[in-house]
Amino acid sequence: MRANRIPTEEIKREPAAFDDRVTADGRYGRTAEPGRYRLVINRACPWAHRTVITRRLMGLEDTISLAVTDPKQEIIDGDPHWVFTEETGSPGDRDPVLGIHALREAYLARDPEYDGGVSVPGLVDVPSGHLVSNDYDRFALDMATEWGGLTREGAPDLYPEPLRDEIEEIGAGVYRDVNNGVYRSGFAPDQERYDRAVDRLFARLDEMEERLTDRRYLVGDHITMADIRLFVTLVRFDAAYHGHFKCNIRKLIEYPALWAYARDLFQTPGFGDTTQFDHIRVHYYWVHEGINPTRIVARGPDPRQWLTPHGREALGGSPFGGGTAPGPVPAGERVPEPGEYRPVGP
Numbered sequence: 001m002r003a004n005r006i007p008t009e010e011i012k013r014e015p016a017a018f019d020d021r022v023t024a025d026g027r028y029g030r031t032a033e034p035g036r037y038r039l040v041i042n043r044a045c046p047w048a049h050r051t052v053i054t055r056r057l058m059g060l061e062d063t064i065s066l067a068v069t070d071p072k073q074e075i076i077d078g079d080p081h082w083v084f085t086e087e088t089g090s091p092g093d094r095d096p097v098l099g100i101h102a103l104r105e106a107y108l109a110r111d112p113e114y115d116g117g118v119s120v121p122g123l124v125d126v127p128s129g130h131l132v133s134n135d136y137d138r139f140a141l142d143m144a145t146e147w148g149g150l151t152r153e154g155a156p157d158l159y160p161e162p163l164r165d166e167i168e169e170i171g172a173g174v175y176r177d178v179n180n181g182v183y184r185s186g187f188a189p190d191q192e193r194y195d196r197a198v199d200r201l202f203a204r205l206d207e208m209e210e211r212l213t214d215r216r217y218l219v220g221d222h223i224t225m226a227d228i229r230l231f232v233t234l235v236r237f238d239a240a241y242h243g244h245f246k247c248n249i250r251k252l253i254e255y256p257a258l259w260a261y262a263r264d265l266f267q268t269p270g271f272g273d274t275t276q277f278d279h280i281r282v283h284y285y286w287v288h289e290g291i292n293p294t295r296i297v298a299r300g301p302d303p304r305q306w307l308t309p310h311g312r313e314a315l316g317g318s319p320f321g322g323g324t325a326p327g328p329v330p331a332g333e334r335v336p337e338p339g340e341y342r343p344v345g346p
C-alpha cells in the first residue's frame, strides 16, 4: 500500500528488507563500535521511536549517532520518501554524516537493484553508507541486550531473561491490535475491515486499562520493552490516531489508568524528551493525502496535558530497577517541551 493513495487493500507488513545484526561480540558478522552506525529516523514514526527510546535509556547516544528526517517527506517517483531538509536541520538538504538526501540512497548503496519499500528506522553503516537493517524490533532488542560494554553505567535491563516470554506475549497482542491496529483502522479499504480493526484495537486497550489499574508497568516492577512498545502508540493516540485514523471510540485521556500510565512514562527521561508532537501531527495529516486530501493538519490537543501529575508512584515499582535514569538529552537532539509548542486554540 502506498501511504499517499486512497487505500484499496488492507495494510500489509512485509518482513524487513535487511536485517543484519550488530552485537558487541560480532557473532552475527557485524560488531558494535562507537561512531560506526547511524540511526536514521523520523520523529513521527512509532517504530522509529521504539529504537530512539531504547538508545537513550541504554545510553548509546554517543555510540550510535542520530539522523532525523523531515516529517513531510518528499514525493520521489510517485511515492513519499524520507528525506533530509534544511527545515529539519540538515544543511544543504543532505545528512551531514552520510551525505545523502533520501534514505533510499542507503538502501540502494546496499543493493543497487533494490526496488522495495523504504522505511524508518534504518540503521546505516557510516563508512560504506550501506543500510544494515530496517528490522526495528530486532535492533531495538539488540541495543537493549547485545551492546554490553558500550552502554552507559546504570543502564536498565529492558529485557530481563525471566520476563521475556511474558513481554513477548503481551507484545504480540499490542503489536497486532494496537501498534499496527491503528494503521489497519486508518488505512482500512472498507467499512467491514475498519470496524474489525477498531473493535480489536479498543478491546485490547480496554484489556491494557484493566491490567494497568493496579500495576505500574506492563510486566514486572520496572520499565521493559513491553512498555516502550505500548507507549509509542499511546503518545500519538489523541494527536493523530483518534482523528486522522478514526480511532475514536474513546480518547486516551478517557482511560484513567492508561492515561496516567502514559503520562508517567512521558515524564520519565527517555520518553517525553524524545517525543515531538509537531512532527507527529504534521507527518500523519500531511503525508497521507489519500485519507486526508486537504492536508489540513489538526492542531490539538494541547501537549501541556502530558505534564499533569499522574500519581502512579503509589502503585510501587520503579522505572529503572537497579539502574538509573539517563542524563540530559545530548545537544542537537533536543525536542520542544510540551509548553514550547504554539498554544492551541484561538
Ligand SMILES: N[C@@H](CCC(=O)N[C@@H](CS)C(=O)NCC(=O)O)C(=O)O
Pocket: 003, 013, 014, 044, 045, 046, 047, 080, 081, 082, 117, 118, 119, 120, 121, 134, 136
Ligand atoms: N518497516 C516496518 C515498520 C516501519 C514503518 O512502517 N515505518 C513507516 C513510518 S511510521 C515507514 O517508513 N513507511 C514508509 C513510508 O512512510 O514511506 C514494517 O513495515 O514492519
